[in-house]
Amino acid sequence: MGRIARVLAHFADLDPYRLYTLLKLRCDVFVVEQRCAYPELDGRDVEPATVHLWLDDEHGTPAAYLRVLSDPSGAARIGRVVTAKAARGQGLAARLMADALTHVGPDREVVLDAQTEAMRLYERFGFTAEGTPFLEDGIEHIHMRRPAA
Secondary structure, three states: OOOOEEEEEOHHHOOHHHHHHHHHHHHHHHHHHOOOOOOOOOOOOOOOOOEEEEEEOOOOOEEEEEEEEEOOOOOEEEEEEEEOHHHOOOOHHHHHHHHHHHHHOOOOOEEEEEEHHHHHHHHOOOOEEEEEEEEEOOEEEEEEEEOOO
16 A cells, blocks of 8 residues: 555534545445444534544545544543555554544543454553453454543
8 A cells, every 4th residue: 555644534524525435434344344233323423522533545545544532421432443454454543543642632531442352452552451341233342441641
């Protein structure tokens, strides 16, 4: 994969084509590839505080994506971390996590629900597992937290 471009936007700043490509990536991986029939469009994308962060490949197509939400607890919540099948193994999810944590800043607690097979990625960024694993849409997850500095 060639040049990768980082993009950050709120929902109101997304044009229809860009929104379509981001949602398509999420659906391609979470709904089709992982065979999880669930409400991918959960209403959180449009919240004013939600930040969409992604990396475009050299063709302007999203290669990796995540969103940062405001959790009811006051923490930032990272979710929908996804990498296109063709772009895996290049460290794009780690790049996005680093960018997301820079955006959030060190003084805010961050939480996420990780697929257990991806725990090591999040541990590299200071997240620790809490509680016991649980099934979400047939895939084992675990709650993880990175405390504020």
